[in-house]
Amino acid sequence: MIISNTQTIPGKTIVDFHGVVSGSTVRAKHIGRDIMAGLKNLVGGELKGYTELLEESRQEALRRMILQAEDRGANAVVNVRFATSSVAQGAAELFAYGSAVTVE
Amino acid sequence: MEIILQVAVPAVLFVATYFSGRAMEARHDRLLSAGEDRNEDMIVMTIEDYPSEWQVERVNVVIGSVVVSHDYYRRVVGVLRKVVGGRLKVYEPLLARARREALLRMMNNARAQGFHHVVNVRLETARLANSRRDGTGTAGVEVVAYGTALELAA
Numbered sequence: 213m214i215i216s217n218t219q220t221i222p223g224k225t226i227v228d229f230h231g232v233v234s235g236s237t238v239r240a241k242h243i244g245r246d247i248m249a250g251l252k253n254l255v256g257g258e259l260k261g262y263t264e265l266l267e268e269s270r271q272e273a274l275r276r277m278i279l280q281a282e283d284r285g286a287n288a289v290v291n292v293r294f295a296t297s298s299v300a301q302g303a304a305e306l307f308a309y310g311s312a313v314t315v316e
Numbered sequence: 317m318e319i320i321l322q323v324a325v326p327a328v329l330f331v332a333t334y335f336s337g338r339a340m341e342a343r344h345d346r347l348l349s350a351g352e353d354r355n356e357d358m359i360v361m362t363i364e365d366y367p368s369e370w371q372v373e374r375v376n377v378v379i380g381s382v383v384v385s386h387d388y389y390r391r392v393v394g395v396l397r398k399v400v401g402g403r404l405k406v407y408e409p410l411l412a413r414a415r416r417e418a419l420l421r422m423m424n425n426a427r428a429q430g431f432h433h434v435v436n437v438r439l440e441t442a443r444l445a446n447s448r449r450d451g452t453g454t455a456g457v458e459v460v461a462y463g464t465a466l467e468l469a470a
Binding site for chain 2: 214215216217218219221222223252253254255256257258259262263266267270274292293294295296297298304
């Protein structure tokens with residue numbers, strides 16, 4: 213599966229379209245991580261536990277998007293976008309979407 | 317006793333995080349500059365088009381992200397500043413460093429996969445909600461940098 217956030221896959225031609233594919237996951241912060249992050253929140257700087265959590269979640273969202281593209285018989289996803297939104301206290305949604313295509 | 321706790325603890329935190337924040341900022345600046353120097357040969361563009369003579373062999377999406385939060389001192393100053401409005405100067409450096417960090421991580425990820433060119437780079441900022449309903453608890457800002465990495469024919 214070839215993934216890009218450009219309109220086409222450089223060096224290849226799009227021969228078929230399979231519509232919009234997306235993947236998302238909602239994750240809540242782990243209580244232990246939240247306590248640590250609460251301390252870090254006083255000192256400021258990077259909240260490493262959260263960075264890792266969101267990083268893992270984004271990979272999961274991407275993976276789900278790719279599975280959907282595979283189901284539709286695509287071999288590439290172009291114009292991929294990411295979005296993060298706070299849906300509730302202590303929870304975030306990671307969302308990835310793009311256009312599934314067949315390239316040659 | 318209670319008065320001491322209510323006044324002294326915030327006062328100590330205020331002063332301590334002013335200095336620790338400054339020290340961390342200086343250290344992070346050095347680390348960022350060193351990282352950016354190591355990636356000097358990396359070509360990163362926000363435009364999608366690339367020179368037509370580039371022969372692209374392989375592409376992949378590369379991502380870099382970071383979650384940051386302000387320290388106690390900056391948050392207090394920010395709250396006070398909001399009374400009169402205007403430029404919240406204390407909030408600016410952290411966001412600037414977070415963007416540099418996200419871009420740097422994206423470049424490092426690209427390099428780890430053997431790429432030296434990244435096009436169509438996007439930077440996004442998302443606020444993470446407070447972890448408790450009353451508006452207290454941890455809140456942070458996430459910065460994500462992503463783009464399409466290209467491997468060119470030798």
